[in-house]
Amino acid sequence: MSAGAVPLIERKKNGGELTGEEIGGLLAGYLGKTIPDYQMASWLMAVCWRGMTEGETLAMTRAMVESGATLEWGGLDRPTVDKHSTGGVGDKTSIVLVPLMAEAGAAFVKMSGRGLGHTGGTLDKLEAIAGFRTALELDEMRAQVRRIGCALVGQSPELVPADGALYSLRDVTATVDSVPLIASSIMSKKLAGGASTIVLDVKWGSGAFMTTPEAARELARALVRIGEGAGRRTRAVLSSMREPLGRAVGNALEVREAFETLAGGGPADLWALTLELGTHLMILSGLASTAEEAETKLTALRDSGAATRRMELLVEAQGGDPRVVARPELLPAAPVVRTVVADAEGWVAEADARGIADAALQLGAGRRQKGDPVDPAVGIVVRARVGDRLAPGAPLAEVHARSGAAADAAEARLRQAFSLAPEAVPAAGAPYETVG
């Protein structure tokens, strides 16, 4: 135990401010095991209640970055870009955006995570591609980016080890939902990744971590302040997660939808968000001067098939079969596919992202506990969106399941996620809001 930690916990408990040196000392002590879990947890809880000043949040982020290695991208002939989503349901944007931006001339190393709670994780999705390796050594990652401009990989354990340690402690001490703690956790990983331009997709709604736009806005401002404070061009986009993004929720189903979107098909909302985030990356990194120019370039790279070919290079470089990009029927498929239909007439008032995610989780698309295996083939394809008018018997969603019994359970959960209204309901898509 460290007696030195007690006055710092006490000060934060009383609403006082810590210096950068004190915050650095706390983190170093925790990682060096001179400060035990219970003292760190106590300080984290005090932060949850009392918050942090801007200076403290910056110091916390800096101390986290300094806990491990950082990537340097000097000598590249491309601008380095990065993107992060605060987590959602059906969010496969990175799989579309990364090859598209690489084709547009950026260097894009996207370090992603696994599913967290009800939210999906890009690594689990990519591992639906047989042989695809998400654990690359830093040197391998560097060489791949020099060669093909992009990589889609897991968070390297060498970068920001403090986040790994703190995150598992926060997860089990009810200290996750604090804006300065979330902001420093996310931004320490982005800063260590070394990109000069960072765009953050901050989600709000039932399927997100922040349920209201106000909470998302507060987090977005904190993220942007940290990025700009560290000299990176940073912008945040607020996007709605009331209903899933696109139609597919589940690993192979989402990869398939991402590939279709890259080839010019796919759902309109997924392409719209990809274009929105890509446009900010293009302008901030100097690859386009106006939003119109950025959109025209990105759309042309999609329509010419160039972005699909870049994805094939990426899949091949990371050990998968590149033919899967053009032929997604090569991805794993579930043996039972059932269409769940509306039993009455009406307008879709709710296609609740959280409820749909729970149904996918029940099928085995996500984890209930750390380390659980995920089933790449199962999931949900949403067929009815908020605002659609349905006749009785019209499809609400498809369930892709391992067995009839699993499909029954998922269908029951799905039915609770949808509600119909007797009058017209506006579509759920809210305009994007930009911070920074």
Ligand code: URA
């Ligand atoms: N995502 C992160 O990376 N960190 C948090 O604290 C919350 C979400």
